[in-house]
Amino acid sequence: MIDFSKVKLVVSDMDGTLLNSNGKVSNQFFKLFKNLQKQNIHFCAASGRQHNSIVSKLEAIKNEIYVIAENGGVVKKRDEVLLSN
Numbered sequence: 001m002i003d004f005s006k007v008k009l010v011v012s013d014m015d016g017t018l019l020n021s022n023g024k025v026s027n028q029f030f031k032l033f034k035n036l037q038k039q040n041i042h043f044c045a046a047s048g049r050q051h052n053s054i055v056s057k058l059e060a061i062k063n064e065i066y067v068i069a070e071n072g073g074v075v076k077k078r079d080e081v082l083l084s085n
Helices: 027-038 051-057
Strands: 009-013 042-046 066-069 074-077 080-084
Touching: 027 042, 051 066
Parallel strands: 009 042, 042 066
Antiparallel strands: 066 074, 074 080
């Protein structure tokens, strides 16, 4: 078993990583996300996409994740802007 005790954050790109060839997020990811939460590990979706495009793909968990959008130009958690550049 892998020891995740020191992991605090997982960041994933969207296109070609989190999204499949049909532009959808796998239900398997959402199960994995719940396991990350149980271990107090935060999740961040990152992309060159605009914030709303990322959030629309992750609607079910949008209030529970960090989002890095527009190639790092915007970082948000829920509606709180953590960085705008």
